[in-house]
Amino acid sequence: MIRLAAFLSGRVPGVGYRVKAITLADEMDPAGIIQDRLDKSVGSVLVIAEGKKKDESEWFTSAIAVKNALIHADNVDAQYSQGSGQHSAFRNITGLKEVRERLLDGAEILKECKSTSRVLMSALTT
Numbered sequence: 001m002i003r004l005a006a007f008l009s010g011r012v013p014g015v016g017y018r019v020k021a022i023t024l025a026d027e028m029d030p031a032g033i034i035q036d037r038l039d040k041s042v043g044s045v046l047v048i049a050e051g052k053k054k055d056e057s058e059w060f061t062s063a064i065a066v067k068n069a070l071i072h073a074d075n076v077d078a079q080y081s082q083g084s085g086q087h088s089a090f091r092n093i094t095g096l097k098e099v100r101e102r103l104l105d106g107a108e109i110l111k112e113c114k115s116t117s118r119v120l121m122s123a124l125t126t
Contacts, residue, residue, distance in 0.1 A: 001050055001083030002057045004030075006064065007037070009044040010074030017045060017071045018092050024063045025049065028056050031087035036095065049090065050083040 008017075013036045021034050030049035037044040047064055051057045061078045 001052060001085060002054045003081045003083040004032075004047065004049045004051075004057045004061055004078060005081070006047040006049075006061060006076055006078040007044055008047065008064065008073045008076050011043060011070075011072040012045045013043050015070045017066065017073070020066055020071060021045075021047060021064050022090065022092060024060065025090040027063075028060050030056070030060060030090050031085075032090050033087065033093050034090070035093035036098075038095075048087070050085070050087060054080065 018034050018036070025032075025034075028049075028051060030051040032047070032049035034048075035046050037046055049057065049060055051060065057080060061076065065073050065076045067073065
């Protein structure tokens with residue numbers, strides 16, 4: 001088992017990079033994590049992926065170096081080592097701040113839905 005630990009920097013946080021990397025991981029089926037790094041000023045992401053073969057890990061490394069209209073992974077610092085088997089699936093790790101922001105956004109959407117439902121119910125009953 002081969003372990004890839006990659007630090008990516010550039011325009012990667014907040015632009016759908018993690019979703020893209022998870023989609024790519026579905027093609028290779030590695031186990032591991034993807035997580036925005038704490039140093040958001042630099043704009044970096046950590047990817048840890050464990051696969052059965054080194055050539056699969058190397059393919060994944062080149063695939064996660066995404067450059068498109070929204071995402072631009074400028075630097076990919078990839079290191080390979082012996083896998084640990086620590087992870088059972090490939091998943092996104094979110095921080096407390098991100099979870100809090102998403103919950104607040106969801107609460108606002110629910111408030112809007114409730115308000116709209118009241119208006120519609122009122123219109124139907126009159």
